[in-house]
Amino acid sequence: MSLPRLFATFLAAVVSLAAAPAPNVVFIFADDQRADTIAALGNPVIKTPNLDRLVKRGVAFTRAYMQGGNQGATCVPSRAMLLSGRSLAQIDDRLMRHETWPHAFGAAGYAAFAAGKWHNGPPSLPKSFQQARALFVGGMANPMKAPTSDLLPSGKLTPAKVSPKHLCEEATDETLAFLKAQDGKQPFFSYLAFDGPHDPHIVPDGFPVTYDPASIPLPPNFLPQHPFDNGEMVIRDEQLLKWPRSEAAVKEMLAEYYRYxxxxxxxxxxVLDAVDASPFAGNTIVVFSADSGVARGSHGLIGKQNLYEHSLRVPLIIAGPGIPADKRSEAMCYLLDVMPTLGKLCGVAAPKTSQGRDFAEVLKDPARPGRPFLMFGYRDVQKALNDGRWKLIRYPHVDRTQLFDLQSDPFETKDLSADPAQAERIKAMLTKLAAEMKADGDDDPLTAAKLEPAEWKAPKRLPRPGQKGY
Ligand SMILES: [Ca+2]
Known part of the structure; x- marks a missing residue:
């Protein structure tokens, strides 16, 4: 292309950009929804016709991850990472030390609205959103009895009250009301955070879809018990089923989880119907993701306090103007990269404290690579590195290392750490993990000063709510 022609093309692009109104964002965020729970992405049992619709309209990231947790309630750090764009070692769980991305959208002229679960403390809510309805400020309640509040213009919350509806239905109602009230004078950023499918797996009586536990395949990495002490064996999530986990109990749990x-x-x-029927249908980016996966019987675990793929990998589907339809991307990314990507698409400048990377280019060309490697942590008891093919998990307190070849063993069933042929790789990955942790400000040791026995037996007395370890 000649230079004057190139310049003319550039000018035309600038003019068309200037003329296009900023896109709206509808962000739907689930709680503990595994990446493998979407029919269109390969789950042969589950029925998700609407997520399938979204998959057909946009780009589904098959290697999107939450970075781990600094506490058992991983919802809290995961949301802090998403909303601030900061890494696990660098977050403020209460979101008070950093500007949040929803605030940045608001400052850029967006109407920023939230409904549903808010798990980062009430003070950070008005710092992030201008309007919020049907808020469930906390975690882990019966969603049919979860008390919700609204955010007042003063920044205070109304007294919590219980609606007869399921929390997720009520938050969806409020999101639809917000969408309906939009007049197009300013773009909007709508954040709908479900409190499910987190346990308890409760849906309204009479919800017509049920799953026969017998029809649910056992996860390929099912185990009755985790093979050694991973440092978080008896936390509340792990107490949801007794040890040894039985195949029948896991299938029953998955049937309820799938129903949710x-x-x-x-x-x-x-929400998709409302967007489609609105004047903004052609100019709205719709995102679906979740704060974490969950084990539900895989590796003998139930919760998400571990660094296996089933617990870290999250669904991430992005559809909207200029985004190709029905594409998959294997680009590796973290949840903390999602808001920077949306910021790029919407022309919203990143808060100074945001560390996430923008993957807007991947949305144009889903074959482009993402992050070259990912690093994960769970408290000081589990640390991991994934270089795209090889995954190393280190358990400092019991001096254990696992190595999986995700290419040939995506379910992490064959630990190769004892194979002498892998010794050099393990050494190199441990060195890289230590260096990357240091660079990120994580000073936890990769071998604990005081080692604990790796063998583990279910204790007779389990910690109860309020006790240490629960
Ligand atoms: Ca969660």
């Missing part, structure tokens, strides 16, 4: 996912899928459909 399908109930939420109906809510997703209501």
């Amino acid at each position: 996912v399908t109930f939420l899928d109906v809510q997703v459909g209501r």
